[in-house]
Every structure is written in C-alpha cells, then in structure tokens.
Amino acid sequence: MSIQIKPSNFIANNNHNLLTMDPRNDFGIKEDQISKEFENIKSEIGLYQYKLFAEKKKALLIVLQGMDASGKDGVIRNVMNAFNPAGCRIESFKTPNSEELSYDYLWRVHKKIPGKGIIAVFNRSHYEDVIEVRVQKLKEKTIWEKRYQQINDFEKYLTENDIEIIKIFLNISKEEQKKRLDDRINDPKENWKVSMDDYQRRKKWDRYIYAYSDVIKKCNTKYAPWYLVPADKKWFRNLIIAKIIQEKLEVINPKFPVQKFKIPTSS
Numbered sequence: 001m002s003i004q005i006k007p008s009n010f011i012a013n014n015n016h017n018l019l020t021m022d023p024r025n026d027f028g029i030k031e032d033q034i035s036k037e038f039e040n041i042k043s044e045i046g047l048y049q050y051k052l053f054a055e056k057k058k059a060l061l062i063v064l065q066g067m068d069a070s071g072k073d074g075v076i077r078n079v080m081n082a083f084n085p086a087g088c089r090i091e092s093f094k095t096p097n098s099e100e101l102s103y104d105y106l107w108r109v110h111k112k113i114p115g116k117g118i119i120a121v122f123n124r125s126h127y128e129d130v131i132e133v134r135v136q137k138l139k140e141k142t143i144w145e146k147r148y149q150q151i152n153d154f155e156k157y158l159t160e161n162d163i164e165i166i167k168i169f170l171n172i173s174k175e176e177q178k179k180r181l182d183d184r185i186n187d188p189k190e191n192w193k194v195s196m197d198d199y200q201r202r203k204k205w206d207r208y209i210y211a212y213s214d215v216i217k218k219c220n221t222k223y224a225p226w227y228l229v230p231a232d233k234k235w236f237r238n239l240i241i242a243k244i245i246q247e248k249l250e251v252i253n254p255k256f257p258v259q260k261f262k263i264p265t266s267s
Contacts, residue, residue, distance in 0.1 A: 005029070007244040012169075012216050012226040018209050023173040023232040031235045038235075041242045042082035048249035049119060053087035055254045056117035059163045062245065063125045066170030067208060068198045069180040071231050072123045075170070078238045079245070080121055089114060092123040105129040105147070106154055113163060126151055130215055135207045148218040155224040165224040166248055168241060169216060170231035174205050 005027055052058065062080075064072045076090055091112040100108045106126055114120035130151070133144045155165055172180075181198055184190040201208070216226045227244055231237045 005240070005243070007227065007240070007247045010227045010229055010240060010244070012220045012228050014217065016216070016228060018171065018213050018216075018228075021171055021228065021230070023171045023176065023230045025230045026233055026236045029236065029239075031233075034235065034239050038239050038242060041239075041246050042079070045242065045246050045249055046082045046084070048246075048252075048254060049083050049087055051254035051256055052119065052249070052252065053084070053117045054256050057162065058252055058254065059114040059116050060119045060248065060252070061114060061158065061163055061165045062119065062121045063127070063165065063167040064121065064123055064170065065125060065127050065131075065168070065212070066231065067172055067177055067205075068201060069177050069184070070170035070172040071234060071237055072170065074234055075168075075238060075241055076121060076123065078234075079242050082242070083119055087118055089118060089120045090123065091120060093125055093128055106150070110154075113158065116162065126154070127215055127219075131208065131211045134211045135204055148215070151219055152221055152224075155219075155221065159223040164248060164252055166227070166244060167219075167224055168227045168229055168244065169212065170237065171228055172231040174202070176232040177202070 009027075052060065064075060066072060080088065080090070089112070093108070096105075096108065106129075109122075109126040112120060112122070130144050130147050133139045134141075159165060181194055184194045216228070220226045227240075229237055229240050229244075
C-alpha cells in the first residue's frame, strides 16, 4: 500500500503557527501500514546517494532543528542509516568554543558544508546562532536580528554553488518532550544525555517557539524552504523525513557517470 502524502504538505507558509499546529498529527495513517514502504523509500534514497556520490556534481545539506528531545538523533539513527557512510557526514553544533567565537558565527558552519557528491546532516546548525542567542539573551537584538538576512544570503550562495538544502523543524509538543526527558532519566543507556539545562530551558518554551516561528517565517525561501514535521510520533516523523529526502533526490536526479575511454588492448 502506497502512502499518498506529499512532502509539499509540510512546507512552511505564512499561515503556519507553531503554537496551534498538532505535533501528533499523523494524517490518518497507521504505523502498521508503513513499515514496508518506509524500507522501500530508504532503499531508493540509498541508491540515489550512491549515484550522487559517483556523479559528484551536486551536494546535499540536511538541517535538523527542534527542541531538546524532538528526535534529531532518532532521525539520524533510523533514516540516515540508509546512506553509505563513505558519502555521508553527520555534524553536530554545540556551544561555540573559544576558537569558533573568535571568528564570525558562520565560520564553523561553512567548514562543514559538504563537497560535491556528499550528503551532510546537521544536528542543529547556524540557526542556533539566532535561536539560542535570542532566547538566552547572549547578544543584543540589533546583532541577531541582522542574521536572518545573512543566513538567507548564505544559503542562497550555497544553492547557487550546487549545494541543495533541506531544512526540517521537528515539531514536538511540550508534553511529549517532558515524557521523553523523564524516560531518559530512568534509562541507564540514555541517562547521560539529560542535563538540568534541558529542564531549565523548558521554562522558556514559549520564547523558543516564538523564536523558531520568526526563523521559519523570515528564513523560508524558495531555494531553501522549511519543512514542519509533526514529531510526537516517531514512526510518522521518520516516514515523512524519508519522503522529503526521496523527493529532493528525485529532483536532483543524479546519474552514474559513463567512462568513455577505450579498454586498452593487452600488449
């Protein structure tokens, strides 16, 4: 059974409101309907990646953003495992270190942009330099407010240089986040991921949502649109993200190059 749901349904527009969107929305799809299709999609994007790597004409940057415990790591484990590691890079952006702070805020990001034939997945990204800086009041408004246009220009520059961009916001509810954080605390294998800062940031939930809403509105472009993916149901989140990647790779349409030299005759 093919799931008739289009990635374009999740592209942000001016009518979207993160405060009223339903993070549990599954469009009436049931989990037991999708396992075979999900694996088929992953096989397809794996083949596309192989062609992209062989052709070396374009690169793909996948940006994952969302609140703590929204599922960025889970997406990497369950969707990005379709990619051959030889042609895929996973990059995480933590609090900038002293060297990174001595440069402009995009310096550390530009260093991680994928080369031709490579897919890079950003677990958080340059958008932290608007979101965190704004919510935690690390810089004046006159500083971070300029970054919307700077980021748009940066992303346009990348796309004009054959680097395609997918930007995904994992839309999780406050209740589901609390459940996941609590579950991690009680799981010896996951406990290390949680800190008091995660719970402290929950107190600023609305500020984060407003900050993300502004980022999505002001940095939603034709060349690098935002996809708003309901993330409370992990299986649905994974399916939609796989379909988004599948569609993008179909548009890129990489092909295996053909060697045109003649096989030398043996001497």
